[in-house]
Amino acid sequence: MLPARADLLEEESVTTCKIEAGIFPGESDSIMLSLWLGLRALRNNRHCKFLLYAERSAMTRRFRLAGLISVALSLFQALAQGLGATEPFSVRDGDRIVFYGDSITDQRLYTTFVETYIVTRFPNLSVSFIHSGWSGDRVTGGGGGPIDRRLERDVFAYKPSVVTVMLGMNDASYRAFKQATFDVYAKGYQHLVESLKKNLPGVRVTLIQPSPFDDVTRKPTFEGGYNQVLIRYGEFVKSLGEKEATMVADLNTPVVAALKKAAEIDSAGAKDLIRDRVHPGPGGQLLMAEALLKAWNAPALVSALELDAASGQVVTAENARVEDLKKNGTLSWSQLDSALPMPIDLKSQVVALAVRSSDVERALNQQTLKVTGLGAPTYALKIDGEDVAELSKDLLASGVNLAEFETPMFRQAKAVHELTLRHNDLHFQRWRNLQVPYERRAYPGLAKAVEGFDALEADVVADQRNKAKPATHRFELVPRQ
Incomplete structure (x- = not known):
């Protein structure tokens, strides 16, 4: 204000x-x-x-x-x-995004959640993704080589327009804060950002405040706890982002808040969000993906439809096209959305707990159906002839989030995510099992082998994008007596 x-x-x-x-x-x-x-x-x-x-x-x-x-x-x-006015989504048509970091990025969880969100929410955007996390990395580098080699091979070579960086978990050495250790981090991080800007003119950088060490569901290992050290490192990342005019995403605060809430709901289950206290599982990494997407101004809207059953009219349709609306006891219509929902696996107990402990559905996954003027107390919602849910008249009148149900659209988005995982696995094999081990050897077949993997990955990505295209579905609301 x-x-x-x-x-x-x-x-x-x-x-x-x-x-x-x-x-x-x-x-x-x-x-x-x-x-x-x-x-x-x-x-x-x-x-x-x-x-x-x-x-x-x-x-x-x-x-x-x-x-x-x-x-x-x-x-x-x-x-x-x-009226729902927001800043536009930060990712643009033609962007190439490199996710850079340590083992938490190397898990390829928050990064693939982000990728699938973008591919399914914006099926007409041409955006490519490279996942370049390496377990054990620090701002000085690690198992993949010193920082300058890591950046040259695993970032600059792809000529990205967007780079995210999350480092710090290993840099602070899992100990109480030490100024000398922090100074190495600060100097190294500054060098990293300067190298990105020098070698990638115009690159849009997002610096990520490190995800948490779990001092919530288990007692800290020393006074104050390791996450307080990471928060201090994260404050430096934030200040560096302000100094260098980059975007900054906080992946610590919202995950800690969710851990606290999850512990109130299910103290045993909350420990599974970050089982080893360092590496979040799918539930925790879903929350990390949410935090990064929020920093990029990602919209919540998948689609929003409101119908008046009494008049048989469409009241509003956002990101959706409705045709052939019929009212003859059963209310039916054909609907083509412009996007797919985010495929959040609520059958997984730990993911479901993460969802209950956060606002991820409300913030990123709103595919709403609202129907007023209904007569019967309860209705069966069918999509393409398949039973989806039984819904009360009052619930339909207030609005239902279809993204929370296993709809044909959800299954389509899930298939897209499976292809996201597949193409990233191919890239990982090409990168870690071919390129890096053999890069210093002049084997004539290496370039061809890498090209073959790249071609296969491109085929999978093409399949992913094709499957992300929304389809028309037939909806029915059938009264239950």
Whole structure:
């Protein structure tokens, strides 16, 4: 929220406020015109960019203005938020993303969750992904070689437009904070970021504050606990990101919050989120993926449909196209969404616990169906003739998130995720079992072998993208007596 001009100190003032639809430098007519234009733009396109910022200039006098500007700005921001206006998703068409890190990235869990989200939520975006985590890595490098070799071979060679970096778990050495150890981390991280910028002009870097060491479900191993050390390292990462004008994602705070909530729900099950206290399993890494996607302004919307059963009319349809709506006791229609839901495996107890302990479904996975004007107390929801759920009239009237059910769309997204895992496994084999072990030997067949793996991976990626294309489904709401 921008401060009211009347409350500004003498040294600073707000001279210009911009909305994508208009500019208002202070006059009331201009302010109201810009508000009207901006709100009209938001109403016409809920996903338009909402840009509201202040330019500061030194002043020697205090503003004494009426409350119109403050009220107008407050009104606009409230209405804009109500209309669902957000900053645009950070990932762009044509991007190539490299995920760089240690063993937690090497697990290829949060990274593949992020990849599948992007592929299924934006099936028309052309984005490629390379997973370059190496177990044991620090900012100085590790088993894959010193940092400069790691970056040259495993990052620069792919010419990415986006690079994420998560390091720190190994760097702090699993001990209480030591300044000398931290200084190595700070110096090495600075070198890493400078190398990225020097060798990849224009690259968009996301620095990741390290994921937690679990001092929640088990007692700390020393006073204060190791995660407090990681938080301190993460604070440096945040400050470095601010200094270097990179994005920063906090993968520690939200996971710790979820661990605490999970421990209240199921103290034994909560330990399975990070079984060895270091490497999160699928449930914990799902929360990490959520945190990274949130930092990238990932939208929650899969699709949203509201129907009026009494009139047989479509009230609203977002990210969805509805045809052949029929009302003859059974309400039926054909629906083509523009995206697929995120395939979150709620049959896994640990994943289900992670979901219950977080806002991941609400934040990233909203495929809503709302139907008012129904007569019977209960309805069977069928999709393509298959029973999906029995839903009360009241629940349908308030809205149901279909992403939480095993629908044909969920199964399609799950198949996409399986291909995500498959192509990343192929890349891992090509990289770790061919390229790295034999890179210093002049075997004539090495280049051909690598090319063969790359070609096979490209085939799997093409299959992944083809399977991510949404299909039309027939929906039915059948009254139960």
